[in-house]
Every structure is written in structure tokens, then in C-alpha cells.
Amino acid sequence: VATLVLTMMIMATTVPSRFARSQNTGVQKSSGRKQVSFICRASWNSTNVTVDKVKQAEGGRMVVEVDGKRVLLAVVDDQVYAVSNKCSHLGLPLVGKTKMMQGQVKDKCIVCPAHGTAFRLDNGQVEGAWCPSFPDLPLVGKMTPEKPLETYESRVGDADVIEVNV
Numbered sequence: 001v002a003t004l005v006l007t008m009m010i011m012a013t014t015v016p017s018r019f020a021r022s023q024n025t026g027v028q029k030s031s032g033r034k035q036v037s038f039i040c041r042a043s044w045n046s047t048n049v050t051v052d053k054v055k056q057a058e059g060g061r062m063v064v065e066v067d068g069k070r071v072l073l074a075v076v077d078d079q080v081y082a083v084s085n086k087c088s089h090l091g092l093p094l095v096g097k098t099k100m101m102q103g104q105v106k107d108k109c110i111v112c113p114a115h116g117t118a119f120r121l122d123n124g125q126v127e128g129a130w131c132p133s134f135p136d137l138p139l140v141g142k143m144t145p146e147k148p149l150e151t152y153e154s155r156v157g158d159a160d161v162i163e164v165n166v
Helices: 017-021 051-056
Strands: 004-010 027-030 035-042 046-050 061-066 069-076 078-085 104-106 110-111 118-119 153-157 161-165
Touching: 004 051, 017 153, 046 051, 046 069, 051 061, 069 161, 078 161
Parallel strands: none
Antiparallel strands: 004 035, 027 035, 046 161, 061 069, 069 078, 078 153, 104 110, 110 118, 153 161
């Protein structure tokens, strides 16, 4: 779910001075009226997948599509994690359709099958070496600096269905 922008038109002639002084509050003057913009996160999205279904899946992880994004769900020690299924190095899937592209969950990390980087499931940070399967050579090596994996908030809703805040 994209960021939801709520805009309120304030019809009164006065706005507290603490809003008017700050340049970062979103207060704008327009034809005598003052406009205040608020940015909020939208609601949680159901994955239509239960915790048990993820636990029973190969490797305790599975990929679902949530709001147009491929999200990798993993359950480790009864904790549910949701991360991008796209590696931050080259954008390859962490869990793909072929046997060769099956990232493994190990020590609360997802390990990229293409280059061996381990990403922490809780915060997406790189654990250990960046691209250990790639040589460190100009033009053909690691190519990009270390980048964390995108993570999403997750929770268990009604009937043990996993919800993700994408």
C-alpha cells in the first residue's frame, strides 16, 4: 500500500505560530487560506497465508505478492519476518523458480543464492561479507557498495494469517 497523503484545508484565519514558523511542517499559504499536509502509513495488507503454511513450506520460507511487491515470508523460532524478495546487490530473486535460485534461511538470515550475501531478516543488514561469491575485480566484481535488504513490518492477524505493512 502506497503512502496515503491526507490534506486538510484549514478555514480559520489563525494557525498556531509553532506551525507557521517551521518550514518542514507542510504548512502552505494559498489565497489567504492555510493548508496543512499530513503523511501517514496506510493499513496492513493480508498475505492470505497462515503461519503454519510458511512453516511447512520448503526451508520455512515462501514468496507472496503484496500490493505489487514480491515479499519473502520466513518463520524462524516462531517469529514472522517479511523482506523484499529482490536482492539489494543485483536485484535477483532470493527465492526464485529454479533449484539454483533458492536462498536459504540460516541463523536468522536469508542467504542470496547468487552471491552468498547473508541479510538479517529482522532489519535487512548484511551479516558477514558482502558478495563473498564474487571476486573483487574492477568492472566484473562486486560492482556496488554494501546495501541492506528492504524489510517490512509483519504481524499475525485473525486465523493466524500473516499481514504485512508494505
